[in-house]
Amino acid sequence: MRLPSLKGRRLVSALLFAGAALVAGAVIGACTSDEEDQQAQATDQQQQVMQQQDQPQPRAQASGEPRGDTIQLVMDRGTLKCGVKQTQPLFGFRDDQGNVTGFDIEFCKAIAAAVLKDADAVEYVDASDASTRFELLADGQIDILIRTTTITSSRDMELDVDFAQTTFYTGQGFAVRKDSGINSTSDMANAAICVQTGTTTEQNVADHFTDIGLDYEPTGGLSQDVAAAFFEGRCDVLTADASDLASRIVVRDDADDYKILPQIISKEPLAPGVRDYDSDWKDVVNWVVHGLLRAEEIGITQANVAAMAANPPNTEVARLLGVPFGDGEVAALGFDVVDAQFIQRAIAAVGNYGEIYDREIGNAIPRDCTLNALARPLPAEAVDCGPGEGGIMYALPYR
């Protein structure tokens, strides 16, 4: 672009700068006014929907400030943004038609049914990447994180995440070949151990081997890669959540060649995560999970929930389902944020906890006598446990 004189060039430069500044100004202006509009709209809707609630809190950027508005966000948007894993067998994957499905996904549906009255009003956001999952939540790109995430004290205290009721209990175990002669971790001196990097699994195994004073040779990678490395014989031991080990072995043709050691070296309670300082939202998530468990305890199923709601057999069923018992009133559960029938809708959408378990996991990970079975009725009478009993799944009372 040759121009005749220095003066001309300066003029062009000045014009360019002015133009750039104008465009930038316009963009910033447009963005700001958009935000204000949206906030104003949200305020209007909120006042319509929630008369009893105070003025909405503006969404705080830094944690530490109160911001209990996720449930309002979800209601205004009309969809639940559920951060899920899409590469975890049984828990979160996609079927051949591209639908996201699995054990964790059932809870997204239950929450959507409870809050939005539509189990399909869920937008599944892929949170398969373990390293960005908490940022997605903290950044507000998802409303809830349900993807086989272990509750740990450091995550709960340091990150912008708060955990609701555990949906699945597991623990870290070890799988070996039957002919390897390994029967416990004390036989694993200098063994090559396949372990997923960057997870609690890796830290647990390091701690454990420090405790028993043995050396080992870690072989790292992603979860499906370390499993494959083990089955291809590149390491002696595979360590992961015991449930994950079981599901990866049971599907193989040579499943009989492998065994899972009875030793469990960690607790891995997998729970839904929500943002910190969001009590209302966490309450809803929490009590949906408890409601599905309580439904199993007292025998409400997807099939009979409608009949139970129409004609509740006792006061507790009526209270759980949010319907009047006899001539009485609807017993208020004390929620401001959702109506009394939210558990009823969740059960109607996905069934009770046991039904979800049977449908999504079934025999791949046996449930009886594990932590995921219902707790024995108090007081404990028998030493050995019956079908579906012997666990610590213990719903808190609805009252």
Next chain:
Amino acid sequence: MSELPPIPPPEQRPLPPVPGAAGQRRIVLPPHRQRARRPRSVRAREWVRKNLFNSPGGTLLTIVAGAIMAAIVFGLIVFVFFSANWEVITHNRWLLFAGGFPHEEAWRLWVSIAVVFALIGAAYGTWSSFGRRDHLFVLLVGGFVIFLMAHGGAAIWSTIYFLIAIGCMYLGYALTIWMPRETSTLRTVQQRIVGGLLAISLPIVLVILLVGGEVGPRHLDGFVLNLILAPVGIVGGIVIGIPLALGRASRLRTISLTCTAYIEIVRGAPLLGWLFVALFILDDIIGGDLIIRAMVVMAVFTGAYMAEYIRGALQALPRGQYEAAQAVGLNQTQSTRLIIMPQALRISIPPMVGQAISIWKDTTLVTVILPLRELKGNADSAIAQFEFTPDRIEAYVFVAVIFWIVAFAMSRISQRVERAQGIGER
């Protein structure tokens, strides 16, 4: 060795051919150079002896290399036809192809494919022609696709749609190939039309895919997402790159500094990092759908590279070109448009195609960094299906083959473009 045909006795060897009839000039070689006229079997045997078994060392090398190759081929055959469980692919072909794209809107995919295929056919018919290898490539890829659709629950309609799309390609080819290649008004019109359609093909496809109905950018999923992201990155990159290259070469310091800063900043960070920017920072600045943000980042990133390739080409042009353009009285804009850019773009085609293939493969990064699922991500999901968890090798081999097919097609087409444009010839 033993399977080689015996050497025919000398008297059976054909006589040197006589010169062709009807006054055709044919070159008759002197007898000592008539080796090519001897029977194929003799030539083959001689070639083998000369190239494979010319010395003990050579023989050893041949045997070792042959054994290794045979083992690889044998292993491949065993894997592909016997040990592999391809059901993980055939069962999940929709997941891999389009994932969450709504089923009732699948016609948009097929129409887009047909449009693209027809344009490819028309482009070939206008500037090049299908050779035997091209037909073979189409046959192999078509057979591969139809094989996929015939297994694991036959998808008859999809097969028919795919065949129609192939038919569209040959229709586009047939409509354009009959035009005489000599320079004429009609030929120019044809080139303009096909070229114009090619230039707007990407917006056309995006409109077909996304406008109206129940679909939005967030439904782009699986292989379809790769197929959209890469062209958006490439075309957007060229569109951004041309002004950047001209700007960097400009004598106005403001412009050249701005363009240089853009190029150096964007090129200085990996695509991975820019995708993080799309995920967490652009979210607050431009908002919108994540896929749109990913597209913007792809185009912005590719643009910086394309600009440098074009700038290299601009500098490679002899100064005489600029001076000649001035001498015939063209102003700056005219000479850039008519003299400089056409030559510069021609020179920069090979590196730009390299970048295009690179960005094609980089589309897998959106699964690694962003919560988006493209082909490789959906393959990960397919092997997370309980019954297919042991079949990860099959899934990844399939993904690799698919990426290779597209990259290979890009490479071949670019070679055609280069030949048609006379690159490398002066």
